[in-house]
Amino acid sequence: MEGGDATRARRATVRLCSICNQRKAALKRPKTLEQICRECFYVVFEDEIHRTIVDNHLFKPGERVAIGASGGKDSTVLAYVLSELNRRHNYGLDLFLLSVDEGITGYRDDSLETVKRNEIQYGLPLKIVSYKTLYGWTMDEIVKAIGLKNNCTFCGVFRRQALDRGAAVMKADKLVTGHNADDMAETILLNILRGDIARLGRCTLITTGEDGPIPRCKPFKYTYEKEIIYTYAYFKKLDYFSTECIYSPNAYRGFAREFIKDLERIRPRAILDIIRSGENFRISSSTKMPEQGTCERCGYISSQKLCKACVLLDGLNRGLPKQGIGRTKGLNKSKDEENKNSSFHSKPCGTLDI
Amino acid sequence: MHLTLEFGGGLELLCKSVKIHEVDVDTKSGEDKLTMKDLLSWIQANVIKERPEMFMKGDSVRPGVLVLVNDCDWELSGNLDTTLEEKDVVVFISTLHGG
Ligand SMILES: [Zn+2]
Ligand SMILES: [Zn+2]
Ligand SMILES: [Zn+2]
Numbered sequence: 001m002e003g004g005d006a007t008r009a010r011r012a013t014v015r016l017c018s019i020c021n022q023r024k025a026a027l028k029r030p031k032t033l034e035q036i037c038r039e040c041f042y043v044v045f046e047d048e049i050h051r052t053i054v055d056n057h058l059f060k061p062g063e064r065v066a067i068g069a070s071g072g073k074d075s076t077v078l079a080y081v082l083s084e085l086n087r088r089h090n091y092g093l094d095l096f097l098l099s100v101d102e103g104i105t106g107y108r109d110d111s112l113e114t115v116k117r118n119e120i121q122y123g124l125p126l127k128i129v130s131y132k133t134l135y136g137w138t139m140d141e142i143v144k145a146i147g148l149k150n151n152c153t154f155c156g157v158f159r160r161q162a163l164d165r166g167a168a169v170m171k172a173d174k175l176v177t178g179h180n181a182d183d184m185a186e187t188i189l190l191n192i193l194r195g196d197i198a199r200l201g202r203c204t205l206i207t208t209g210e211d212g213p214i215p216r217c218k219p220f221k222y223t224y225e226k227e228i229i230y231t232y233a234y235f236k237k238l239d240y241f242s243t244e245c246i247y248s249p250n251a252y253r254g255f256a257r258e259f260i261k262d263l264e265r266i267r268p269r270a271i272l273d274i275i276r277s278g279e280n281f282r283i284s285s286s287t288k289m290p291e292q293g294t295c296e297r298c299g300y301i302s303s304q305k306l307c308k309a310c311v312l313l314d315g316l317n318r319g320l321p322k323q324g325i326g327r328t329k330g331l332n333k334s335k336d337e338e339n340k341n342s343s344f345h346s347k348p349c350g351t352l353d354i
Numbered sequence: 355m356h357l358t359l360e361f362g363g364g365l366e367l368l369c370k371s372v373k374i375h376e377v378d379v380d381t382k383s384g385e386d387k388l389t390m391k392d393l394l395s396w397i398q399a400n401v402i403k404e405r406p407e408m409f410m411k412g413d414s415v416r417p418g419v420l421v422l423v424n425d426c427d428w429e430l431s432g433n434l435d436t437t438l439e440e441k442d443v444v445v446f447i448s449t450l451h452g453g
Contacts, residue, residue: 015430028429035430073363229363229420229447230427261417 019044030224030268038234045227049219050085056206058217059174061092066172066214068163069097069118069126071111073232074178076118078220080231082176083122097126098170100162102155103138129166131158135313146321153324157308161300167214179218182225182264185271186256188278193256198289204278212294212301224271226264355379355388355440359401363448365419368402368409375401390423391434393444408448420447 015025017037025035029044036044053059067082069075079097086093099115101108112128119126132138135158137145142154167175184204191200202208207217220228263270283289294300295307306314308324315323359375366373379396381388394410402409408416414434415421421428422445428436438444 024426025430026425027427038425225418226420233362233420233422233445233447258417265417 027227027230030226030264031222031272033268041227041230045223045231046081046085049081049223050089052206052222053085053091053219056217058176058207058219059091059093062094063092063173064094064096064171066096066098066127066163066167066170066175067124068167068175068177069099069115070178071099071114071118072178074180074183074220074225074228076114076178077228077231078176078178079118079122079124082219083124095124096170096172097124098163098166098172098175099126099128100134100159100166101128101130102159102162103131103140105140127166127170129162129169131162133169134158134162134165135309137313137316142316142321145316154312157312161307161309164209164212164214164216164300165298172214175214175216177216177218178220178228180220180223180225180228181271181275182257182260184218184221184278185274186253186260188274189256189260190253197283197287200278200281201283201289204275209301213299222272222275224268355381355386355438357393357438357441358443359397360443360445361447362445363420365409365446365448368405370403377401388438389434390421390428390436390438390444393438394434409446415446416448418448421445422447 015035017023017025017040018034019036019040023037023039026038027041028035029041059065065082067075067079069079082093082095085091086095097115097119099112101112115126115128118124130138139155139158146154163175163177187203188200191197191203206221207215209215260271260274290303292301292303295302295310296305297310298307300307300309302308304311311324315321356376356378359377361369361373361375369375377400379388379393382392391413394413394415398406398410409419410416421433423431423436423438424443425445431437
């Protein structure tokens with residue numbers, strides 16, 4: 001795919017990189033509108049992520065860090081960049097790839113293959129945890145028990161906790177995920193649209209769950225998706241694929257996504273500006289916030305006595321699989337039920353809970 | 355005009371899961387020039403087999419689709435006005451899928 005031969009030079013629009021002034025520009029950076037060459041791009045791309053890591057004190061030397069690896073573009077590029085920076089700047093981290101196998105026949109085969117290639121390419125050990133280990137049920141078994149109609153409730157709730165639970169099983173100190181600037185802008189917007197003030201306050205944090213067992217952080221918080229894709233396109237030969245739930249795409253999030261992309265086309269800085277706005281929201285002290293506690297059964301953060309996963313599991317194990325879907329009854333009826341149910345219903349499957 | 359088209363990031367699903375297409379595109383009579391605008395409508399008519407709305411929006415690609423012409427971001431060469439030449443390689447990568 002090299003475009004450097006003589007005929008290409010005829011192209012009237014060849015421009016030089018604004019950093020080195022020597023090579024042909026290959027990318028317009030959405031963040032700065034600079035036109036830069038591929039070589040200079042990699043330098044600034046990795047350097048910015050290093051700065052984000054250092055300025056936000058994301059890691060301490062000696063920490064064992066799980067990289068949530070789905071086989072998709074974001075986590076693949078994250079694994080590559082982190083292993084590179086760890087070496088180059090002596091972070092002293094014990095990095096490993098962590099993948100979740102939901103136990104959906106045929107569904108994870110390709111993505112686990114991709115993650116296995118990453119294991120070899122970046123020399124990072126790979127740990128795969130299954131739903132069977134984490135929950136005692138595979139997704140196929142859950143679908144069998146409850147039917148196709150309600151299974152997305154399980155998808156969303158179980159998937160959201162799976163990485164955290166897996167990281168705990170693997171004795172990690174920290175979990176990093178590949179959520180990028182576009183994802184974050186989208187989540188901020190969705191939380192505004194839903195009036196979910198508690199999540200709006202939390203979702204812009206680069207590290208969450210610091211008081212819980214496994215803090216989670218997002219080194220790509222300020223990294224544009226366009227640049228992740230551009231990076232990915234070159235070292236993966238474009239072989240990634242969708243990791244969305246096979247049963248049901250999330251329409252509401254899809255619209256928010258497209259809106260963000262439309263904004264980006266008109267004014268690329270919009271993405272960073274939405275993040276800045278999100279970061280600078282101040283929640284008035286009179287706003288009633290749900291209490292943050294931990295689940296009595298599993299210790300995962302929960303504003304209820306039992307977390308959503310444990311409520312759903314309890315139902316499955318007692319042969320009442322509809323428990324926890326729709327109105328919560330019995331187990332958790334005490335605290336702000338109204339509030340809980342509305343956000344519960346509006347969180348569809350496979351959402352990025354950041 | 356002979357071109358190589360590559361589809362990635364899920365866009366290949368719109369064209370029978372074929373990622374790389376070697377194509378010959380006719381230029382308008384009397385011209386030896388082809389712009390990206392021309393190419394997009396040609397692709398729409400000849401390559402995309404399903405859900406065209408996943409590829410195009412209005413007269414351009416859907417926002418969030420990265421377009422590279424000979425490894426180079428098409429935003430640097432004028433987007434729709436980019437002029438194509440014989441044997442160019444055009445890559446389309448969707449970002450609207452999971453990460
Ligand atoms: Zn340069
Ligand atoms: Zn689902
Ligand atoms: Zn629990």
